[in-house]
Amino acid sequence: NAGVTQTPKFQVLKTGQSMTLQCAQDMNHEYMSWYRQDPGMGLRLIHYSVGAGITDQGEVPNGYNVSRSTTEDFPLRLLSAAPSQTSVYFCASSYASAGAGELFFGEGSRLTVL
Amino acid sequence: QQQVKQSPQSLIVQKGGIPIINCAYENTAFDYFPWYQQFPGKGPALLIAIRPDVSEKKEGRFTISFNKSAKQFSLHIMDSQPGDSATYFCAARGDIGADMRFGAGTRLTVKP
Numbered sequence: 674n675a676g677v678t679q680t681p682k683f684q685v686l687k688t689g690q691s692m693t694l695q696c697a698q699d700m701n702h703e704y705m706s707w708y709r710q711d712p713g714m715g716l717r718l719i720h721y722s723v724g725a726g727i728t729d730q731g732e733v734p735n736g737y738n739v740s741r742s743t744t745e746d747f748p749l750r751l752l753s754a755a756p757s758q759t760s761v762y763f764c765a766s767s768y769a770s771a772g773a774g775e776l777f778f779g780e781g782s783r784l785t786v787l
Numbered sequence: 788q789q790q791v792k793q794s795p796q797s798l799i800v801q802k803g804g805i806p807i808i809n810c811a812y813e814n815t816a817f818d819y820f821p822w823y824q825q826f827p828g829k830g831p832a833l834l835i836a837i838r839p840d841v842s843e844k845k846e847g848r849f850t851i852s853f854n855k856s857a858k859q860f861s862l863h864i865m866d867s868q869p870g871d872s873a874t875y876f877c878a879a880r881g882d883i884g885a886d887m888r889f890g891a892g893t894r895l896t897v898k899p
Binding site: 677706708713714715716717718721731732765775776778779780781 | 880
């Protein structure tokens with residue numbers, strides 16, 4: 674059972690470089706989201722999507738782009754990486770219907786920006 | 788500004804103790820309140836969750852107490868074990884497909 678799969682698990686970037694964090698889920702979930710986890714800050718929502726073709730901003734969207742062309746995939750793009758984007762990134766998914774409940778998380782992607 | 792406030796930031800108890808972690812929220816539209824457990828190097832995983840129509844829910848050694856009027860909820864871990872050492876996050880969610888907001892997390896250490 675794959676669940677939510679994130680790649681890569683580790684990445685080091687230089688300031689100004691761009692990259693895409695990949696997220697795929699095989700549970701046919703309508704809702705997908707990206708969080709970043711920083712010490713003492715908990716999990717902060719970056720962007721989310723309630724279905725293919727629909728995305729919206731979360732608490733900390735600046736510096737990140739997303740798209741949702743399929744139900745399964747929800748990539749997160751960093752257009753010009755900054756040291757402040759050094760963090761652990763988690764992708765999560767769930768059903769989007771009423772009483773959606775549990776959010777399922779990937780294993781995380783640790784990003785370091787030098 | 789975090790919509791869900793969690794305390795304490797860290798907690799150390801002896802084996803068999805009952806750690807209690809507290810959370811408070813402001814948005815009355817929230818209608819689902821889960822607790823997530825995270826081990827180092829892993830993603831958070833659902834531990835237990837409650838909806839506001841009940842005041843308490845137990846699953847094994849884990850209990851959520853919910854106070855709707857005070858807009859507070861807490862996690863109690865009975866007979867805590869060293870294997871319970873992890874970071875715990877409270878969260879809240881409302882509306883259809885709405886985003887979930889998390890507390891800052893509590894790092895729990897259970898000493899043998």
